[in-house]
Amino acid sequence: xxxxxxxxxxxxxxxxxxxxxxxxxxxxxxxxxxxxxxxxxxxxxxxxxxxxxxxxxxxxxxxxxxxxxxxxxxxxxxxxxxxxxxxxxxxxxxxxxxxxxxxxxxxxxxxxxxxxxxxxxxxxxxxxxxxxxxxxxxxxxxxxxxxxxxxxxxxxxxxxxxxxxxxxxxxxxxxxxxxxxxxxxxxxxxxxxxxxxxxxxxxxxxxxxxxxxxxxxxxxxxxxxxxxxxxxxxxxxxxxxxxxxxxxxxxxxxxxxxxxxxxxxxxxxxxxxxxxxxxxxxxxxxxxxxxxxxxxxxxxxxxxxxxxxxxxxxxxxxx
Amino acid sequence: xxxxxxxxxxxxxxxxxxxxxxxxxxxxxxxxxxxxxxxxxxxxxxxxxxxxxxxxxxxxxxxxxxxxxxxxxxxxxxxxxxxxxxxxxxxxxxxxxxxxxxxxxxxxxxxxxxxxxxxxxxxxxxxxxxxxxxxxxxxxxxxxxxxxxxxxxxxxxxxxxxxxxxxxxxxxxxxxxxxxxxxxxxxxxxxxxxxxxxxxxxxxxxxxxxxxxxxxxxxxxxxxxxxxxxxxxxxxxxxxxxxxxxxxxxxxxxxxxxxxxxxxxxxxxxxxxxxxxxxxxxxxxxxxxxxxxxxxxxxxxxxxxxxxxxxxxxxxxxx
Numbered sequence: 001x002x003x004x005x006x007x008x009x010x011x012x013x014x015x016x017x018x019x020x021x022x023x024x025x026x027x028x029x030x031x032x033x034x035x036x037x038x039x040x041x042x043x044x045x046x047x048x049x050x051x052x053x054x055x056x057x058x059x060x061x062x063x064x065x066x067x068x069x070x071x072x073x074x075x076x077x078x079x080x081x082x083x084x085x086x087x088x089x090x091x092x093x094x095x096x097x098x099x100x101x102x103x104x105x106x107x108x109x110x111x112x113x114x115x116x117x118x119x120x121x122x123x124x125x126x127x128x129x130x131x132x133x134x135x136x137x138x139x140x141x142x143x144x145x146x147x148x149x150x151x152x153x154x155x156x157x158x159x160x161x162x163x164x165x166x167x168x169x170x171x172x173x174x175x176x177x178x179x180x181x182x183x184x185x186x187x188x189x190x191x192x193x194x195x196x197x198x199x200x201x202x203x204x205x206x207x208x209x210x211x212x213x214x215x216x217x218x219x220x221x222x223x224x225x226x227x228x229x230x231x232x233x234x235x236x237x238x239x240x241x242x243x244x245x246x247x248x249x250x251x252x253x254x255x256x257x258x259x260x261x262x263x264x265x266x267x268x269x270x271x272x273x274x275x276x277x278x279x280x281x282x283x284x285x286x287x288x289x290x291x292x293x294x295x296x297x298x299x300x301x302x303x304x305x306x307x308x309x310x311x312x313x314x315x316x317x318x319x
Numbered sequence: 320x321x322x323x324x325x326x327x328x329x330x331x332x333x334x335x336x337x338x339x340x341x342x343x344x345x346x347x348x349x350x351x352x353x354x355x356x357x358x359x360x361x362x363x364x365x366x367x368x369x370x371x372x373x374x375x376x377x378x379x380x381x382x383x384x385x386x387x388x389x390x391x392x393x394x395x396x397x398x399x400x401x402x403x404x405x406x407x408x409x410x411x412x413x414x415x416x417x418x419x420x421x422x423x424x425x426x427x428x429x430x431x432x433x434x435x436x437x438x439x440x441x442x443x444x445x446x447x448x449x450x451x452x453x454x455x456x457x458x459x460x461x462x463x464x465x466x467x468x469x470x471x472x473x474x475x476x477x478x479x480x481x482x483x484x485x486x487x488x489x490x491x492x493x494x495x496x497x498x499x500x501x502x503x504x505x506x507x508x509x510x511x512x513x514x515x516x517x518x519x520x521x522x523x524x525x526x527x528x529x530x531x532x533x534x535x536x537x538x539x540x541x542x543x544x545x546x547x548x549x550x551x552x553x554x555x556x557x558x559x560x561x562x563x564x565x566x567x568x569x570x571x572x573x574x575x576x577x578x579x580x581x582x583x584x585x586x587x588x589x590x591x592x593x594x595x596x597x598x599x600x601x602x603x604x605x606x607x608x609x610x611x612x613x614x615x616x617x618x619x620x621x622x623x624x625x626x627x628x629x630x631x632x633x634x635x636x637x638x
Contacts, residue, residue, distance in 0.1 A: 029348040031370060035438075050596045051350060119354075270633070277369045277629030279596040310596030314589070319633060 008190060008245050009160035011198035017064040017160040018167050024063050024096050028052050028165070030172040030304075035275045040292055041299040045173035049165055050280050050310030054120075056237075057165050057188055057308050058089035058152070064161030065150050066093040074099045076146035081127070081134040083109035084237055085309050086152035091122035102147050104137045110313055153187030154243040163191025169304050170196065176203050179304040180287035183207035183216050183257065184238035186246015188308060193253050207250070207257045208290035210235045210265065216242040217257040220250060234262045234318060237283030237309060258296055264289040266318045272307070282318070284308040327509060327564050328479035330517035336383040336479040337486050343382050343415050347371050347484070349491040349623075354594045359611055360618040364492035368484055369599050369629030373439075375556075376484050376507055376627050377408035377471070383480030384469050385412040393418045395465035400446070400453040402428035403556055404628050405471035410441035421466050423456045429632055472506030473562040482510025488623050489515065495522050498623040499606035502526035502535050502576065503557035505565015507627060512572050526569070526576045527609035529554045529584065535561040536576040539569060553581045553637060556602030556628060577615055583608040585637045591626070601637070603627040 009017075028048045036044050049057035066078060077100030080090050087103045094101035101122035105114060106129040117124055127137035142149055151158060165188070166179060179196055183189045189207045196203050209217050212233030219226045219242055228241035242250070249255070262282075269285035272278055284307045291298055291305060328336075347367045355363050368376035385397060396419030399409050406422045413420035420441035424433060425448040436443055446456035461468055470477060484507070485498060498515055502508045508526045515522050528536050531552030538545045538561055547560035561569070568574070581601075588604035591597050603626045610617055610624060 029350075031348075034372065053353065055596055273598060273633060277374055277598040279592060279598055314592060314636070314638060317633070317636075 006154055006244050007156055008194060008249050009156040009163065011194055013156065013160040014163035014167060014191060014195050017060070018164040020067050021060055021063045021161060021164060025060055026052050027168055030169060031276065031278070033276050036271065042291070043302045044291070045169070045176065045302070045304045046276070047165055047169040047172070047304060047306045048278065050278060050284055050307045054085065054088040054092045055309055055311045056085035056089060057162055057306065058085040059092060060164050061158035061161030061187060062086065062089040062093040062150065063096065064164075065155060065157040066090070066097050066099070068157055069148060073148050076148070077102060078150050079138060079141050079145065079147040080104070080150050080152065081138045082152060083113055085311055087113070087117050088120065088311070090150055091117045091120035095121045100145070100147065102141045102145060104134055104141060106134065112313060153185030154245050156245065159187050159191045159245055161191070162188045163195040165306055166192040166195040167199070169306070170199055173302070173304055175302060176200070176304045177301040178204045178206060178298065179306070180206045180208055180290055181306045182235070182238055182283050182286040182308050183209050183242065183246070184283065185240045186216065186242045186250065188306065189255065190246050190249040192306070193249050193255055197253060205253070205255055206290065206296070207255055208286040209257050209259050210238055210286060211259045211261055213238050214259050216246070216250070217259055219247060220257060233265075235265055235283040235286055237281060238286065258290040258293065260286060260289040260293060264293060268292060270319050278307065279310045279312060280307050281309050281312045284310065325473055325563050326475055327513060327568050328475040328482065330513055332475065332479040333482035333486060333510060333514050336379070337483040339386050340379055340382045340480060340483060344379055345371055346487055349488060350595065350597070352595050355590065361610070362621045363610070364488070364495065364621070364623045365595070366484055366488040366491070366623060366625045367597065369597060369603055369626045373404065373407040373411050374628055374630045375404035375408060376481055376625065377404040378411060379483050380477035380480030380506060381405065381408040381412035381469065382415065384474060384476040385409070385416050385418070387476055388467060392467050395467070396421060397469050398457060398460050398464065398466040399423070399469050399471065400457045401471060402432055404630055406432070406436050407439065407630070409469055410436045410439035414440045419464070419466065421460045421464060423453055423460060425453065431632060472504030473564050475564065478506050478510045478564055480510070481507045482514040484625060485511040485514040486518070488625070489518055492621070492623055494621060495519070495623045496620040497523045497525060497617065498625070499525045499527055499609055500625045501554070501557055501602050501605040501627050502528050502561065502565070503602065504559045505535065505561045505569065507625065508574065509565050509568040511625070512568050512574055516572060524572070524574055525609065525615070526574055527605040528576050528578050529557055529605060530578045530580055532557050533578050535565070535569070536578055538566060539576060552584075554584055554602040554605055556600060557605065577609040577612065579605055579608040579612060583612060587611060589638050597626065598629045598631065599626050600628050600631045603629065
């Protein structure tokens with residue numbers, strides 16, 4: 001549906017995005033924890049995108065994209081299919097611009113997520129849970145309304161928006177040796193990689209991925225983009241397969257992916273809740289789980305970690 | 320046990336405390352929430368002391384006090400009786416100075432709190448749960464070790480430390496019409512009142528108190544300091560009676576106390592967890608519960624709220 005070539009954004013597009021969203025998105029704080037520093041033997045700097053509007057970094061990309069629509073396109077609204085953080089982000093971004101948002105959401109989505117999106121003023125269109133049903137319903141909605149489909153990650157404007165978190169982080173915590181993000185569709189890791197390598201080429205970028213949804217890891221290993229088939233992990237924000245932009249960026253930058261078990265994810269999540277008093281969702285705990293694992297050797301290093309989101313169902317905690 | 324007169328600190332003592340603890344305590348962020356602003360009709364600025372070291376504002380007062388001990392006194396260590404946030408705060412403050420801490424703690428205290436204090440390197444001395452048993456054991460420990468007893472609130476150095484949160488808040492969120500804190504022993508509200516009224520006399524200070532532990536409210540009404548008898552509230556940090564300093568400061572400054580039900584507290588706490596992604600303990604939700612209640616009229620105002628702490632047992636949530 002997109003009329004532009006799908007290609008990765010440039011560093012200048014990320015810098016422009018930062019200016020564009022400055023007065024709309026939160027500049028989220030970077031927090032530290034003596035306890036976690038002791039535990040890891042490193043200096044950890046946590047970029048708290050769980051405190052972003054909509055509870056996740058997704059608001060950055062949604063806002064950067066919605067802001068660039070022509071007045072004419074914007075007036076017809078924006079649309080997507082999602083039961084997750086992109087849905088909330090797009091609903092708020094649309095509200096900020098004063099335009100309609102149409103969110104196609106599986107009937108099986110938790111009532112609390114549906115209520116949140118409705119609360120931001122979006123129209124929710126229910127559909128069956130399969131990918132085919134979701135896309136068919138989205139197409140119908142777009143045909144009916146003329147709304148612009150906003151992809152959750154395979155859009156350079158979205159990726160540029162996600163990259164602004166890393167730009168802020170590098171200002172807030174100078175001279176990081178390493179930055180770790182989770183990887184799902186690849187929007188956050190791609191924006192981060194481009195932002196970091198263009199600004200501080202010596203800072204390493206690493207992606208954390210659940211073993212139960214490790215198609216990005218397998219894609220990089222095999223040299224071809226593999227679909228996500230029956231992923232199974234508590235990190236419900238990372239079930240999607242890696243996108244075209246993500247695959248291209250990770251391949252061309254030689255990004256390393258570190259995999260973690262669900263047990264490591266829950267342990268890391270609990271540590272953050274108990275010791276940092278921050279609510280992060282399982283997906284957001286993946287980079288810390290990777291940092292604390294045996295595979296990474298971070299002792300003595302300055303490590304940036306992006307807490308990607310904090311949208312959890314308080315009635316269904318894993319501990 | 321104290322060799323000094325119990326009197327309220329001056330604004331200069333609070334300013335000195337701010338300098339004294341600057342490199343030890345966190346300057347906690349002030350966060351905002353569009354959702355809560357809409358809900359309240361006001362502009363709310365949340366001072367996140369739940370993100371302070373030890374998970375509560377108590378670290379400010381403990382640090383300011385420990386830092387002022389002579390080298391000779393400090394070498395013998397510090398002591399207190401507490402199963403709550405003061406225990407953790409004193410344990411960390413002692414560790415930061417490299418001196419022993421002796422914490423008398425009821426055997427009935429949750430294992431997780433005991434483990435936290437032990438983790439900070441303090442010695443935990445178990446005792447029976449009654450106030451008499453706790454004080455008797457504290458006296459024994461002090462006699463044995465020569466440690467200095469640090470009172471959780473009736474000490475001007477402690478109150479001066481607690482007042483530093485309000486000094487920071489006024490810098491971070493200028494021109495507040497109103498600042499609300501919880502009230503237990505009265506250390507936080509006293510330090511806040513002195514800091515605010517000396518700096519911005521037109522900013523009102525209000526205390527939130529649970530109906531189930533409202534002896535401060537009743538003390539102000541009756542003009543005499545009443546004990547806390549069989550308090551019953553989910554806000555387990557506010558069970559203690561108002562101290563001498565607190566009673567004096569609240570009376571002389573004419574501070575208003577707004578009472579809230581446990582249901583209001585749980586609702587406010589849940590709002591913060593769900594919408595702000597911050598873990599706050601029930602006591603910390605009391606000022607927001609007061610702000611959202613019918614008694615206060617905050618529409619259109621700029622309101623500072625101190626989230627006093629975030630130490631909750633994740634295995635025993637009220638929702």
